[in-house]
Structure formats: C-alpha cells, structure tokens
C-alpha cells in the first residue's frame with residue numbers, strides 16, 4: 001500500500017499477528033495453545049491499569065527510568081552539522097534497553113503462574129536482564145547462549161551465573177544466537193506447562209513482536225516528551241541499531257505517525273554487504289522467509305536454508321529481523337542502512353574520546369551512521385540516536401581488534 | 409483417494425496396524441540414503457516419511473538435527489529429495505510417501521511450484537511442523553486443492569476445545585505426538601497414549617498414528633496396539649549415524665515393522 005493511503009502506522013499487527021505479509025504464528029502445534037494463552041493474557045494486561053502501575057513503579061525504582069536525553073555537544077561540534085542527541089538507555093540497570101522488555105514479560109509470567117523462565121541471548125545483555133529480574137522475583141532462570149558467544153561475551157556469562165541463572169552453551173547448529181533461539185524453543189516445547197519463554201527482541205511468533213515492541217516503546221515515548229521539553233519540537237531524524245530490532249522498534253514506534261520524522265534503522269554490515277554474506281543485514285542482503293515463528297527478511301541460500309550472519313557485535317549477529325521492520329521497510333516508512341565492523345569501531349572510539357561514554361558495539365553502529373550523515377545536514381537538523389547499551393561487555397573484543405593486550 | 413487413503417483402507421481390511429518409518433533424505437549422503445529409502449517397502453514399512461533437511465529444525469532433537477546437518481553438508485537440496493521420491497516411485501507405486509520438514513525451504517521454492525513438483529514426483533502427503541491450523545492458507549489449503557494430504561500433528565497440549573480446529577483441514581491420517589517435547593527425547597508410554605488416542609478418535613474417523621519417543625520393536629508393538637500405527641524416526645536415524653550398512657539399517661527397520669505388525 002502506498003504510504004499516503006495508510007491512516008496510521010501504529011495499528012498493527014492484525015488479529016493473525018501480521019504486519020502486512022510479515023509476522024504470523026509459524027510454530028509447532030505443541031506451542032500453539034501456549035501462544036494463544038499468552039496472547040490472551042497480554043491483551044488483558046495491556047488495558048489493565050494495575051499491570052502498568054507495577055511496570056511504572058519498577059521502571060522508576062528498579063531500572064532507573066526515565067533515562068536521560070542528552071545533547072552530545074562535542075560530537076555535534078566535531079561532526080560540524082546536525083545537532084546530535086543520545087537517548088541514554090545504556091544507563092538502565094544492567095546496562096542496556098533489554099530490561100524494559102524483560103520486566104513486562106516476567107510480570108506476565110508471574111500472572112500466568114509460570115515458575116521457570118527461559119531466554120536466549122546473543123551479547124548476553126538480554127540474558128543478564130532476564131537473570132536479574134528472575135533473581136529479584138525468585139524465579140528459576142535458564143539462559144541459552146551460543147557456545148561462540150559464551151566465549152566472546154565471557155563477562156556476561158559470569159554475571160548471569162552470579163545472578164543465579166543456569167547458562168547453557170549451545171553447540172547445536174553453529175552455536176550462535178539463532179541456534180540459542182532454536183534450543184530455547186526446544187526447551188519450551190518440552191517444558192510447556194511450567195515454563196515461560198522470555199524472548200529478547202521483537203521477533204518470534206505473535207504476540208511476541210507486538211508485545212516486546214510495546215514494552216520497549218517507553219524509549220520513544222520518553223524521547224518525544226524530553227525532546228519537546230529540550231527543543232520544543234520533534235527530532236528530524238531518529239536512528240537505532242538493529243539486531244532483532246527491539247531497541248529500534250522501541251524508539252521508532254511512538255514516532256511512526258509523525259510524518260516529518262525520518263526513521264533510520266542500522267543493520268550490521270560485518271565485513272561489508274556482499275555476496276559472501278559476511279554480514280547480518282537481513283533487509284539489505286536477505287529476502288522474505290519463515291524462521292522462529294514469523295515471516296520476515298532472512299539471510300538464506302537459494303534452497304531456503306538459513307545462513308549464519310557475521311558481525312563484530314554479538315548482539316546484532318542474527319540472520320533475521322523483527323517482522324514489523326520488514327513491513328516498515330517494504331512500505332517505505334523507515335529506511336534501513338548498514339554499517340561495517342570497521343566503521344562501528346571508529347564510532348566506538350570517537351564516542352569514548354569526545355563524550356566520555358563507552359558505548360556498546362551495537363549502538364556504535366547507529367552512531368557510525370550518525371557520523372556519516374550529520375556533517376551533510378544543517379545545524380538546525382536534530383538527530384536522536386538510541387544509545388541502547390554500554391560497552392563494558394565489549395572492551396575485550398574491542399581491545400583485541402585494536403591490538404591491545406588486556407593481560408595484566 | 410490418495411495412496412495414503414488406499415493404504416489405510418487396505419490395512420484396516422487386513423486388521424493390521426501401520427508401521428511408519430522416518431528417514432532423512434541425503435543422510436549420510438545422497439546415494440546411501442536413496443538406497444535405504446528404496447529398501448523401506450521391502451522391510452515392511454507401510455508409510456515412508458521422507459525428511460527434508462533444514463538448518464533450523466526447532467522441533468527436533470539432536471539425532472535428527474545432526475542427520476539434517478550431514479545431509480546439507482553433503483549438498484542435499486529439495487530438488488534432490490524429490491528425486492529420491494521419483495526413483496522410489498519407479499519401483500513402487502503403492503507405498504505412500506509423506507514429506508516431513510519445515511516451511512522455509514518450501515516457501516523459498518514457491519508453494520505452487522513445490523506442490524506441482526511434489527505431485528509429479530509421486531508424493532502423497534506433507535507434514536510441515538511449523539504450520540499450525542492458524543496458518544492454513546499458506547500451504548495446507550493449496551495442498552488439499554492438489555489432492556495432497558496435509559497431515560497435522562496433534563499433541564498433549566491440543567485440548568478438546570482446540571482439537572476440532574486441528575482436525576478441520578487434516579486428511580490422510582492424524583499424527584499424534586506422544587510427548588510434549590522434541591523428537592528422540594523421552595520414551596512414549598502406551599498407558600498414557602491409549603486414552604489420548606481414544607480422545608482424538610471421538611472426534612475423527614481418520615487413522616491415528618503415534619510418533620515421538622518410540623525406539624524399539626517392543627515399544628512399536630505396545631504403541632501400535634493402542635493406536636492405528638506407530639512412527640519411528642530417531643532410532644533409525646541413529647543406526648545410520650552409527651555407520652551401519654544399508655542391509656543392517658533395513659534389518660533394524662524390519663524388526664521395528666515386525667513389532668508394530670504384531671500389535
């Protein structure tokens with residue numbers, strides 16, 4: 001549908017969990033009844049004031065929301081163009097946006113009487129957030145993490161264990177985030193009666209993409225209010241990095257109907273978006289397919305076999321993308337670009353040096369795109385990027401790439 | 409009437425239970441899997457489940473995951489899997505072949521193209537794990553229009569209220585998944601399965617075949633005795649993984665078939 005024929009971009013998904021042709025419920029029969037009961041529970045919670053009152057209380061007192069909206073003055077000056085703001089979700093408890101969503105899902109799980117929580121994790125941020133909230137509520141927590149990621153995100157593995165979670169290194173397939181998600185789904189099918197699957201991004205079968213988006217939308221809601229306060233108007237451009245797409249959907253969603261706001265999602269370009277597939281840019285380098293319960297753009301070969309992505313950032317290393325992004329891409333409401341490992345590393349260092357903020361490698365991708373476009377824009381153009389995570393977890397990876405010996 | 413309907417009518421007339429064998433196409437390599445599959449009818453297999461390898465088999469345990477990986481590493485494709493079916497059809501025109509796997513390779517090929525090719529290759533039915541009734545418009549309805557059976561899984565979580573939805577567009581037979589879990593995991597127990605089969609039979613006349621967790625001739629017999637037949641997959645795939653010869657694999661299959669047929 002042409003963009004100007006749509007009244008609102010905020011009404012999706014439809015009753016079948018579709019955003020246009022994307023989304024859906026592509027799961028085995030064993031899981032279908034659970035997904036339907038989760039949907040019913042969420043539909044009820046959505047309009048239940050006591051649910052949101054509990055969320056608001058914990059967001060404020062446990063997570064530390066609202067996160068600041070910060071004018072990056074030296075970066076703005078250095079780039080010499082657009083005025084750059086950062087939404088500081090890296091200041092949240094546990095260091096990333098992931099906990100916004102985890103709180104919502106765990107409160108739902110408690111309402112449903114589930115006693116065991118499982119999660120998949122890539123960078124480990126979603127795993128840490130889940131382990132954290134489970135510790136707070138005394139719930140059993142099991143986190144599936146690709147064996148390769150266990151190695152490159154070792155500090156987060158230890159954090160999860162300190163928080164009482166069981167971390168299961170996944171060796172099936174190629175031992176990455178998508179395989180961790182497969183094993184989490186296998187666990188769920190096996191333990192359907194007592195287990196709640198807390199998905200970390202806007203992917204999976206309906207209602208997950210919509211539910212996770214709604215929990216993350218606090219990012220965009222706050223940004224809107226804070227920007228009105230700081231500038232008396234909306235930003236011209238908003239930018240976020242995309243793994244599965246939850247921090248991006250969270251920032252974008254409240255702005256979808258504000259037609260003057262340019263929306264840009266940044267995928268991980270790895271070594272460059274080429275035919276060798278050494279990247280994770282599902283929209284730029286993939287085509288529609290069905291994986292992990294939904295139809296969306298995927299990295300796949302000619303025979304419909306899923307390909308591994310490649311990125312320096314474990315949190316972006318996923319061959320798919322949330323279905324709502326696929327839809328926004330096809331209707332043209334949002335634009336999607338890619339940033340390479342090298343560009344992200346440069347942005348990482350610049351942010352440390354100019355702003356005193358050590359960003360995670362994921363938002364470093366968003367920042368790298370800001371660095372590309374800000375110099376070409378006038379000084380009254382306002383850009384807001386989502387600083388969705390802090391870089392503590394990444395310093396070992398970055399040190400390796402910069403040739404710095406971390407052994408003390 | 410498809411070959412599946414004919415086969416079950418025939419078995420019913422003889423008072424026999426069905427033995428269904430699952431083998432992954434292309435495992436451990438194309439030639440050997442072709443030889444095993446072409447030998448299945450001779451080993452007493454009533455219905456062949458032809459596994460289509462997929463990189464992300466979210467309902468399968470390690471045994472079948474690894475079989476899929478071996479097949480893909482050996483260059484197995486959907487076209488080659490269809491070729492095995494075609495080859496079987498040149499020697500056997502009665503044993504039903506049901507393709508079993510996940511949706512993406514089919515979607516990627518194009519549903520209409522896939523259905524036309526499957527029909528031409530002599531396929532009789534499809535089991536696609538990640539297509540519940542909620543997604544019937546994707547493949548189930550188009551397959552029924554081509555007179556291919558779409559066989560649905562019913563599970564312990566499919567309660568009586570939901571069962572009609574699962575049965576509505578199902579044809580050929582109903583595949584009852586005996587456990588909540590993945591293939592090759594827990595053991596199926598006949599004492600649990602019997603009442604479940606009765607529960608489903610109260611709502612359909614289709615044959616009820618039970619699978620997941622059946623590993624021995626004795627288990628095949630016990631399960632088949634409380635249903636219309638039994639499916640064995642992982643236990644056969646494990647023999648192939650262990651490097652057994654074609655003759656040894658088929659002898660094992662025959663022992664399972666004999667078990668089911670004793671019921």
Ligand SMILES: Cc1ncc(COP(=O)(O)O)c(C=O)c1O
Pocket residue numbers: 096097122123124125126200201202241242243244245246247248314315316360362363388389390
């Ligand atoms: C800081 C950070 N940003 C982004 C992501 C990617 O996820 P999403 O695209 O769902 O926000 C992750 C995932 O681990 C992360 O830790």
